[in-house]
Amino acid sequence: MARDLARQLQWDELYNSVNECLTLRHRLRPPVRCAGPVGGPALNPFNTTMIAVALVPIAQATGVSASLAIWLVAGLYIVSAVAQPAMGRIADIFGPKKVYVTGLLLVMVGGLVPAVWASFPGALLSRIIIGLGTSAAYPSAMTLISDQARRLGRPTPRPLLTGLSVSSLVTTAVGPVIGGLLVHQLGWQWIFIVNTPVAAVILLFVPVWLPADNTRESAAGDSGLDIPGMAVFTVMLVSALLFFLDLDAGLNWLIPVAVVALGVLVWWGLRVDSPFIDLRMLVGNGALTRTYLRMIITYTGMYLMVYGFTQWLQDAAGYSADHAGLIQLSTTAFALVCSWIVARSTSVRGPLTAAAIALIPGALLMAFVDAGSTLIYLLLLVGVFGITQGFGSVCNQEVVYRSAPKEQMGSASGLSRTAIQIGAIVASSIIGPVFGEPATDADVHTLAWIVLALGLAGTLLTVTDKALKATGTDD
Template sequence: MRRMWQPARGFDARFALPVLLGPALNPINTTMISVALTPIADAVHVSASTVVWLVAGLYLVSAVAQPLMGKLSDAYGPKRVYLSGLVIVAVSGLLPTLLPTFAGVMIARLLIGLGTSAAYPAAMTLIRDQSQRYNLEAPQALLSGLSISSLVTAAIGPVLGGVLIEFFGWQSVFLVNIPLALIALAIAWAWLPGDSTRVAAGPRPLTLREAVDPLGIALFAVTITSLLVFLLDLSSGLYWVIPIGFAAAGCFVWWERRAPNPFIDLRMIARNGPLARTFARLFLVYTAIFLVVYTASQWVQAEVGLAADAAGLIQLPAAVLAGIAAVVVARTRKVRLPLVVAAFAPLLGGVAITQLTSTSSLWLIVSALAVFGIPQALGSISNQAALYRQAPREQIGVASGLSRTAVQLGAILASGLVGVVFGAEPSDAGMHAVGWIVVGLTSAALVLTIFDRALEVGPGAQP
């Protein structure tokens, strides 16, 4: 009996801890910045519509880098990619202190996006490799832990950011990455198995060109950048970027459908309707969530008059609800009901936001924002459960990476909409517009969920 349990040691705390630490850095950086936007804008003398590029830039890099890092992990070893990403994060955390300008902060955010993007796909590859080493299925608790750790850190990001800014200044939301990355780096260096011990996955490793699909990456980046340039600076009338974006998107689709090793496997997505709908739900719900996260923090500081630490603390109930919902949903194999709730709860929250003003009582504001903690938990864990059933077994890593890209594309759109609804500065009217946009997005997600028969759990379904 003791011999039978011996292989499970490959997934003990020495393996699980570093695997869970690294992926938490991306979500905490995506949400921690929300309460720093106003202080940074004041310090470097830029408008609200300009400072939001700090949000959009990280998501642009992450959306491109996560699938790329996944391919590099498969081709050249996940530990190398994982450690390299952590080094980039640690270095980038120091830049805004050395170069306290908008350019310096922007470069730091782009590097943080690149570095943190390595962790999740590398972690998935590490888990897969460990399964092959021990000829053992990866524990479901560890896979769920990846989702829950990201969820928790994303939820506490605004709270941590607010406290750091209040006591140490806005640069602290970057400096905190240094100890976090170095701790994760030391543990991963010491405890993760070396890439030389990997079980060969195929007849030969991919070449660099096969692994990265440079043309596909370039076309995808041009498409997303064109959208961002247009949305984030509407007042400049940069309409010439629209045809560039459409042309790049068309070329991207044409190339990816023909490329032997595409950056994003559009053929696989087109053949798998249930998986495509899972990506769509993630995109719709998370666009709504991030739109509220980024606009609410600016609004309560500029219009309601709260300090940065208070702006972070009023989102604490959302973090608490997210934690409670995560515990509840992790115990069930059913996905339809949690996903219906994940769409309906923010729909109600959107309606509530349309009624808020700067003179509304604080408990009404907190209640409206707290609702958005529910879809953060249910949308993440239940869509991941659906994805594991729907994705081809041989492409589970690719599908997992694409699910993150769907979330990040939603965040990119949300960051672009901030400038559209607020313009030069936050306002009550802008928040009301946010509420109605959220209602539209989550209504679409609700319809998509209710009529998706593939979400029914069959007798042999896997969570």
């Protein structure tokens, strides 16, 4: 009883600390307290975008082609796309804190690999281990928040939810900046090594600020992990993603493999009581399913800019890796302003509509950019995509949290991150055949028209989604 009371007071302190952190009422202690719950989820998007400015330097240093270097992106994406819903399901069943800590330990180990094996295989292995480790934090944090809010009988702590979005948002935006500085000042290995001290610092705060798993009301389901479902889902997703990652490789045989695996996944999911992917829930929960689709569309457009435009800045416009990363600060500025605005509103439909529409002017600016464009033009172009990032990050998470069944919060939130990873992989698969070596103005113009089509599709999907009107109020 005394332990439960202590945990409740601890959770109250955490809630108040994050609220203070986000409202800027204190400047030192609350941000430190935020490190435990919101620091871990920031590592995956941080690593996702930090690599963007390092692909060319890594390819040059290790003697591999640009087409092979892109697997540093693909490796983390594939692992994360599969692992995030899996880690979420494990957190639902066995407890989020255990999964959270395990993930941080994996990140620490993965970050050290290039320090002792400075080669392309070493870099790829590091990305895979880091991808597995960082996949644990976000679904675990979402599960923890849901569990503790229900246990304490309190409204869902909106500031803490916003903190998760903002931390990921900021690290996504500043990833290319930090990546460029690390590559320029310390060498490409530090793109990976930096994860070890960062994860270690976050780990220090976990015992103090994250409630123990034994404070949960109950575990999700009594049948344990759906191992066959996980295996079939992995085969389906990996087959599809490998095909899309290299459309010119002639891997057409992967299509029937993915289709057969999908059929088996559906068949199996309808036979078991607690499937890994609850198809019945997804079919009956249109708001959640449409959110996943909306995230795939908008993040495909986002990552076409993050990866394609960054590569064009270095190849065609002549910017160095660190300068190309610094240009991305414009995205950070726009995104932070948008996240600050939406954090103070209970509406999600308007901001999500703005997030989709913002891809349209961003695409038009891309369509007329060239190697001689001014720095102001480039900053404006990149900044417009920050609107999509700022509004979309906070509000899509809000919809997932309100729409997903509470006992499946981990797997549902993990699937939302899978949707983002799918968007990134689709973007990478488009950039590969479109871009030459080096990238040209015409190449980035082609990407612009694809982004425009995605913006139109995302806008249509958002404005016609009636479920968004009812989303955004506290439980």
